[in-house]
Amino acid sequence: MxxxxxxxxxxxxxxxxxxxENYRIKxxxxxxxxxxxxxxxxxxxxxxxxxxPMSIGNNDPLTISVANVGKVSGKMHELKExxxxxxxxxxxxxxxxxxxxxxxxxxxxxxxxxxxxFLAKVAKENGAGxxxxxxxxxxxxIVWEKQLFMVSTETFITTDDGSRGKxxxxxxxxxxxxxxxxxxxxxxxxxxxxxxxxxxxCKEYDVACEVSLERYMKCGVGVCGSCAVDGKLCCQDxxxxxxxxxxxxxxxxxxxxxxxxxLEDI
Amino acid sequence: xAKLKCEFFGKKLKNPIILASGVLGMTKASxxxxxxxxCGGVTTKSLSIEPRKGHEGPNxxxxxxxxxxxxxxxxxxxxxxxxxxxxxxxxxxxxxSIVGKDATEFGTLAEKVEEAKLNAAAxxxxxxxxxxxxxxxxxxxxxxxxxxxxxxTVKEKTKIPLIVKLSPSVPGExxxxxxxxxxxxDAINMGNSLGPAMKIDIHxxxxxxxxxxxxxxxxxxxxxxxxxxxxxxxxxxxxxIGTGGVNCGTDAIEMMMAGANWISVGTAVYYRGxxxxxxxxxxxxxxxxxxxxxxxxxxxGVVHEEIRKYKNYSQ
Ligand SMILES: Cc1cc2nc3c(=O)[nH]c(=O)nc-3n(C[C@H](O)[C@H](O)[C@H](O)COP(=O)(O)OP(=O)(O)OC[C@H]3O[C@@H](n4cnc5c(N)ncnc54)[C@H](O)[C@@H]3O)c2cc1C
Ligand SMILES: Cc1cc2nc3c(=O)[nH]c(=O)nc-3n(C[C@H](O)[C@H](O)[C@H](O)COP(=O)(O)O)c2cc1C
Numbered sequence: 001m002x003x004x005x006x007x008x009x010x011x012x013x014x015x016x017x018x019x020x021e022n023y024r025i026k027x028x029x030x031x032x033x034x035x036x037x038x039x040x041x042x043x044x045x046x047x048x049x050x051x052x053p054m055s056i057g058n059n060d061p062l063t064i065s066v067a068n069v070g071k072v073s074g075k076m077h078e079l080k081e082x083x084x085x086x087x088x089x090x091x092x093x094x095x096x097x098x099x100x101x102x103x104x105x106x107x108x109x110x111x112x113x114x115x116x117x118f119l120a121k122v123a124k125e126n127g128a129g130x131x132x133x134x135x136x137x138x139x140x141x142i143v144w145e146k147q148l149f150m151v152s153t154e155t156f157i158t159t160d161d162g163s164r165g166k167x168x169x170x171x172x173x174x175x176x177x178x179x180x181x182x183x184x185x186x187x188x189x190x191x192x193x194x195x196x197x198x199x200x201x202c203k204e205y206d207v208a209c210e211v212s213l214e215r216y217m218k219c220g221v222g223v224c225g226s227c228a229v230d231g232k233l234c235c236q237d238x239x240x241x242x243x244x245x246x247x248x249x250x251x252x253x254x255x256x257x258x259x260x261x262x263l264e265d266i
Numbered sequence: 267x268a269k270l271k272c273e274f275f276g277k278k279l280k281n282p283i284i285l286a287s288g289v290l291g292m293t294k295a296s297x298x299x300x301x302x303x304x305c306g307g308v309t310t311k312s313l314s315i316e317p318r319k320g321h322e323g324p325n326x327x328x329x330x331x332x333x334x335x336x337x338x339x340x341x342x343x344x345x346x347x348x349x350x351x352x353x354x355x356x357x358x359x360x361x362x363s364i365v366g367k368d369a370t371e372f373g374t375l376a377e378k379v380e381e382a383k384l385n386a387a388a389x390x391x392x393x394x395x396x397x398x399x400x401x402x403x404x405x406x407x408x409x410x411x412x413x414x415x416x417x418x419t420v421k422e423k424t425k426i427p428l429i430v431k432l433s434p435s436v437p438g439e440x441x442x443x444x445x446x447x448x449x450x451x452d453a454i455n456m457g458n459s460l461g462p463a464m465k466i467d468i469h470x471x472x473x474x475x476x477x478x479x480x481x482x483x484x485x486x487x488x489x490x491x492x493x494x495x496x497x498x499x500x501x502x503x504x505x506x507i508g509t510g511g512v513n514c515g516t517d518a519i520e521m522m523m524a525g526a527n528w529i530s531v532g533t534a535v536y537y538r539g540x541x542x543x544x545x546x547x548x549x550x551x552x553x554x555x556x557x558x559x560x561x562x563x564x565x566x567g568v569v570h571e572e573i574r575k576y577k578n579y580s581q
Contacts (some may be wrong), residue, residue, distance in 0.1 A: 049322065084469065223533070258319075
């Protein structure tokens with residue numbers, strides 16, 4: 001894992017642009033660029049409220065995308081252009097970058113497309129061929145489509161209700177793509193049940209796979225143990241795990257720990 | 267590394283290095299991971315009666331010469347916690363840390379640990395957290411009176427060896443250690459993080475930690491921990507776990523010379539990763555080799571013997 005010197009302090013920079021993606025997701029572009037690898041995350045701090053891990057969606061300009069689901073993310077939605085945003089990082093074990101000439105399939109569900117786009121962008125710059133699938137519950141849950149389209153050979157959409165793209169889960173597109181496009185490596189981030197299904201699919205077809213797990217994190221730097229998954233720490237050993245590693249984690253796709261450390265069903 | 271073998275309340279440990287409470291210890295698998303990385307014993311997260319979410323973040327911050335945390339005792343509560351740590355089969359010692367608001371709560375917690383019949387080598391009562399309202403130094407739990415009351419209550423409820431974790435920030439640590447011994451405690455852990463301390467972000471003009479203040483740990487507090495351990499060893503005849511800022515083998519040797527029988531290690535996991543335990547053990551072993559020590563116990567408290575040779579040395 002690559003550790004950056006910059007992780008030791010809190011950075012504060014101005015917000016350059018805020019984009020309202022849909023009814024619950026806002027993208028925040030920061031007037032700054034950082035050295036970070038796809039799959040890594042920041043601990044974003046709202047003074048007086050709290051701090052939450054957020055995936056890095058781009059390093060230049062530094063970009064995150066936030067779903068308004070609760071206390072801290074709600075406050076992030078109140079931020080305005082020109083205001084300061086504070087964070088530490090980047091933290092975590094990144095995705096493995098594909099080599100020149102490899103074909104990859106990236107699969108994002110909901111705001112899971114955020115780190116997936118960053119990976120696809122860098123992979124394309126490295127000369128890999130990128131196929132992408134974005135999944136959502138309905139048409140309005142599909143975000144970052146344009147960005148992903150720009151770096152992909154082909155982009156496919158699926159929705160649970162069929163309001164956009166094919167009806168069904170991301171698997172309806174992923175399976176044939178793996179078979180017919182001779183995919184070397186699959187990368188996925190999104191709801192855990194979706195990632196579990198993708199990891200199993202990749203196992204079946206014997207294709208390398210990496211998933212990005214979300215666990216309750218407090219310190220982000222591998223000491224407090226809140227994000228433990230079996231003998232590993234999501235913030236340090238993850239959030240990116242190989243599909244094989246993920247499938248061997250007893251809670252994968254089933255349970256996660258809340259802020260107190262108690263297990264709850266996903 | 268046979269030189270590092272030692273005893274811990276009837277258990278044979280491969281070395282005297284113990285994972286400190288609150289670091290990694292949320293799950294049994296994490297504790298096992300620490301063991302795989304070379305420690306002789308592990309301490310669980312401190313367990314309270316009810317589940318606790320802990321403080322809002324940031325929960326940690328690095329400073330020039332140390333580390334700060336204000337976790338606020340996040341833990342699943344004693345019942346879920348004891349289930350989590352059930353079935354400990356390893357050779358490394360398992361220490362269950364408990365945290366209560368008063369003697370009654372500590373009594374209830376100790377009783378639950380006793381009844382759970384875990385394979386626990388000891389119970390550690392924490393009387394020294396500097397940043398959690400209702401607990402530790404914020405409510406004066408480190409005073410001799412409070413230590414006496416809590417130790418007596420716990421001792422009535424359980425036969426498991428009792429460790430009392432004190433604070434390096436509360437004056438009178440020797441009196442507190444004496445009170446613990448007289449009330450039946452089997453060992454002292456000196457000590458917790460120092461403080462409360464504060465770090466301010468000058469861009470946001472706000473304290474960095476979510477709770478505003480927190481405990482200081484790591485290299486910054488080692489000299490204070492050493493002095494407290496030295497003082498307790500000088501007057502109270504009780505085994506000591508030394509904690510605070512041990513980052514490498516020579517830090518551990520220094521702390522043992524001051525009087526610690528075992529060393530617990532927390533923040534070194536931040537600086538060196540979970541491999542810290544193995545590194546520290548190897549560094550201790552190499553140092554002992556170099557200076558001809560055969561067993562780690564030869565080092566414990568040697569400063570006190572050495573000082574006696576200097577007749578005019580006064581403190
Ligand atoms: C490595 C990592 C990367 C992440 N990246 C992003 C990202 O790019 N964008 C983003 O928006 N979030 C991301 N998250 C999730 C984020 O850190 C928070 O969990 C989320 O913002 C909720 O915090 P809150 O304080 O708003 O909600 P809280 O007040 O803590 O929780 C409110 C309610 O929301 C529920 N909830 C918590 N998290 C989620 C969730 N993720 N989805 C739906 N419901 C939830 C809780 O169960 C609770 O009932 C990431 C998490 C991790 C571990
Ligand atoms: C993140 C973190 C969490 C901690 N949680 C606890 C805890 O729950 N109970 C406790 O007794 N001590 C707790 N401590 C204190 C440590 O056990 C230890 O006493 C202190 O950090 C000094 O040792 P060190 O310098 O080796 O870290 C915590 C320390 C840190 C850094």
